[in-house]
Amino acid sequence: MELCDLSAHELSRMLRQRETSAREITQACLQRIEQVDGRPGSLEAGEITAEDRQRVHAFITVTAERALAQADAVDRKLTAGEDPGALAGIPVAIKDIFCVEGTPSTAASRILANFNAPYTATPVQRMEAAGAITLGKVNLDEFTFGSSSESSAFQPSPRNPWNTEHVPGGSSGGSTACVAAGEAPLSLGTDTAGSLRQPAAFCGVVGLKPTYGRVSRYGLIAFGSSLDCPGPVARNVTDTAMMMQVIAGVDPRDATTANVPTPDYLAELEKDIRGLRIGLSPDYFRISIPDPISGEYIQRDLPAEMYGSVLRAANLLRSMGAEIIDDVPMPNTRYGIPAYFVVSRVEAASNLHRFDGVKYGHRTAQPMNDLRKLYRVSRNEGFGLQPKLRILMGMYVSAAQYSEQYYNRALKVRTLIRQDFDTVFDRNGKYRLDALLTPTTPTTAFQMGAVYGDSVMMQFADQLTVPANHAGVPGLSLPGGLDNEGLPIGIQLLGPDFSEDVLLRIGRAFERATADDDWRQVKPRVLR
């Protein structure tokens, strides 16, 4: 096994025992990128070739020199006997929606293609201060607007390492694809409707959406300001906890971060799960989707493989001492996507008005003598179709004559969704759950191009993840098996506010219970 295939916690142990160096680890990751990633995302990609279709294309920008300089600094600290930090020598890939000083920070959009961030986002700054090695910036849906990563202005867009004809999910598809392919042991992503958990499920890795306010959003290019949550992607739960330990906590630069103590996630991990109450909800085992012919909404049961993976996990957790509670009602789950269509678009439209071709980013090259014309032409040239769609919808549903019908109603439905969680997590209530166990996604990874362009069907890929964003509660997606095509299945744990430590503990217990499973031994196809 190569260094880049080892876990972050194993690399950390080896580094501290001087069995390897930060430079060797970094070089191994850079070499893996060279082997599997193919050409980086670009605005002028031209035709997608047969060669492109076999590569991962996770990265937009690889900052190799910067990474090696950081690695050498860690090695010098180790040689000097200094504490190099909790993530010392561990390479990390940053979703290109975070600002990193002196590097292109594009949001995968033409409108920010030439933007070099003058400051660094807090989660990145905290990881770098803890000795992490920043390998570069990874691709995503433009401004995070999508669930497949195909809408990036930087093509080729990321592909799924388990089968490169399939999407990696999105919008953190570059993050999950690069971690699955061994290009980085850790990645920093974001989750607004499931953008960490859904691609984590599709790529067979772990993705944690923290509680809203647990991780700072300072330096994150905003999409939905009441929904966005930065969080870790890793290949196992322990590495997720390691990264979470560093990025979590209050930040004076983000007033929405909560002043809540950060637990010792790693210390909590190996505790047993006896007595924890874990719920199963029938409302997460069926989906509502628009019928492609009639347009009417129909309810369908999930594919048997998805349902079976969750039940198997429940049985394993029960055998380890957890109490499984059946038939937990979450009746407003089905309204998560319709409410999200409204809330997220209003927030997106508001946030995207700052991109105007004046202060930074793309300005049209056409000569202009009217500022308003400059705005329109620059924005038209700079934004792709998905940002335009979100701006237009956000403006429509928040217009004075429609806001009661759409926006205020959606915010009230959001209250109902939050009440579902409050009811089942209530310590004095009927269910008193520590966590809900659900599938992460309605299906495994779909084929490239199969859904892209249909903005409604694409959004419904987030049906089982978006309720947690409305409610603000944390969610953890774990690999739960493989389907009959060999594609990963994700299972999800949802918990009360600030219960990431409990979710990670349950996730770690599931990992221990399945450590010898055959599916755990299978590698993504790009590594075979």
Place this chain on the structure above:
Amino acid sequence: MTEYIDSATFDHLVSLAALELDAGQAEYLRRELNHQLDAIRELEAIPLPDDLTITSHGVPYPPQTSQPPRADKVTPWAQPCAILDQAPQVDDDQIVVPDIPHTTLE
């Protein structure tokens, strides 16, 4: 599919959004907007109690977990050049934009 947004309403939205679209983009975007509004119509069927309040963000912010407001204090940025370097057009440390042509208000 119901046409909630007709072409006149759409054109007004495009203007408010400070966008300019070609015909192909406009056709796709208007179709998808109407498609999405079909999905949003699901919300209208939900019975909402009269006293139900809105939720603007999921997690409550009681005083004990909220941060105090920051001091109202200006802190100069250490490298203003790094910010000005990002501007498309600068003259003597000022960002340059075209004029807004004079319009007589009615």
